[in-house]
Amino acid sequence: MKNPNITDRKYLALSVFISPAVVLVILFYFVPVILTLLIAFTDMDRSLQWNFIGFDNFAKLFGLKGKDPFIGKIIKNTLIYIAGALPLTIGGGLLLSILSMKIDRNAGVFFRAIFFIPRAVPPVVWGFLWVWAFEGTRYGLFNAIRTALGLPVVHWFIKYPMLIVIMANGFLGISLAMLVFSSAIASIPRDLTRAAEIDGATDWQITRYVIIPMLKWPILTMTAWHLMSFVNSYVYIMLITNGGPYYATEVWSLYAYHAAFNRYRYGYGASLITVLVLVNIALLFIVLKAFGVRKMLSRGKIEV
């Protein structure tokens, strides 16, 4: 007869402890992913029938069999949206963190606190603030100002819908990027910037040649983070313009949401999401490659 092995018992105990988490992850993460993948190959609609149609959804999506007339517009919107919001987030975050770390300590904290407000308010409040500010009638904030100045009202959401959506998301991104960059700047040893000053560097040169290179990792993290976030999230766009006017701000993720939950084309929506996941994976690899992660993780040739 075999004695109960102590290691086996230890593993058993560990398994018991970890199993609730595993169950939750499987139930709410892997199962939905697999279901989404499966649904992408059906023409499931409101009737929730599993009717497998092979690659038909993807063929339609790429214009091979049948055609989705909006896909071109959606891709263009998504690219413009990301090309606007990402530089705004990273650039704005960098600028604000560098400036706010340069000025008086208390003033810096004050400015960072102000720019962090978007993160602290609920999404619905943030969304409706923008709706209210850019309302096209004379009751909107900016139009009220224009009216008071005797200027005609501007239909902001008809004229600049994408710009408004980019700014609303960009300012939200700035708040996080700024916070991360500021703490990274605060952790740069003071001797380094002093050494640069002794070496003859101006404030701009210190920023350009010492501070920004030392923010490489936070910039990488924030770029990857916000790239994924802008590709995938549609909450604020949905709240502010809901993709309108007439698909002007409809990005890929919002389009997938609308396909599934407005038009009840679950199968088609799932295929849109599946493509988005693949794009995400590709983007992640490109970002990591661009920043030379492997090189930075390699072992040093330290000689003591």
Add this chain to the structure above:
Amino acid sequence: MISVTLKNLKKYFGEVRAVDNLNLQIGEGEFMALLGPSGCGKTTTLLTIAGFYKPTAGEVYFNDRMVNDIPPRSRNIGMVFQSYALYPHMNVLDNIAFPLKLKKQPKKVWRKKAVEVAKLLQIDDLLDRMPAQLSGGQQQRVALARALIKQPQLLLLDEPLSNLDAKLRIVMRAELKRLQKDLGITTIFVTHDQMEAMTMADRIAVLKSGKLQQVGTPDELYDEPANVFVASFIGTPPMNFIRGSLLKSGSSYVFECEHFRILLDEVVVQKIRRFPVTNNVILGIRPEDVEMGRGEIKGEIYVVEPMGRDTLVTVKFGDVYIKVLTSSTVKYSIGENVSLSFKSDKVQLFDGETEESLYVKGRDER
């Protein structure tokens, strides 16, 4: 090369007087040490000379030019930080050449100069390494090369040797001293290690709580300490101090404490500039100036510490302990009764209240 003059220099941080009315002149090409325990204001002084701190009051002069309002980047100084402060994202070549690259010198020029200075410091085989791939000693040489490449008129070193291991420290001590003499750059360095200051510097300024205690050559500080603090800070093992009274006995003077009395030598009496108001004094004597075996001071051996060439013996008289440096050829054991004497001309006398030396200062004499 320039001379540096600090005139009534004050630097306060709120209530804290980091540097309190410092007057100091550093000559052209001089190697000056700022010595003191941590918190004495030596690094604050260095950072004020560099221009990172604005003086609360007083002036800093480079030659005859007041530089209080000149930013660090325009002072033409080289500086080596305690942490070396190498730019971690640049290789050794780029680190060294950074000051020249900032001036937009062509690559050919900065490359040539960087290789030259790297050769001088024997790091020309490390040019493509990153700072993280260097040992402490190598990092220090890179930091030194970066400080020297722009041919500064003043070199500042903040605790340059404190991050090196003990052996390397002794090597670098000699090398730094030789380099400074070869280049002839006016150099100010900060240290808390009296041995470093003694071995490297032409002159030493001893600071305590932001106040200058004494300035002088290593020999002057060692032989004519201005007060008990300087006397105790300089020299290892440290000087022995015994509290007692100074009494006149006929035409001569006697130092008397609880356990013994000694007649002061004529040489000592002549050095006394002023007698204390009370007869309360502190007698100081270095361990190497105490002789074992004869004399009227009798005590018991408390502990024996062999150190190779010498042996450090602690002798106990009641509650007074005196350290004696003796040759290790004679063996002593704990509990042994011994008698000892002080080399009469080496005795230091300090005021028991102010702890200032009672002697005429060297420069007053001349």
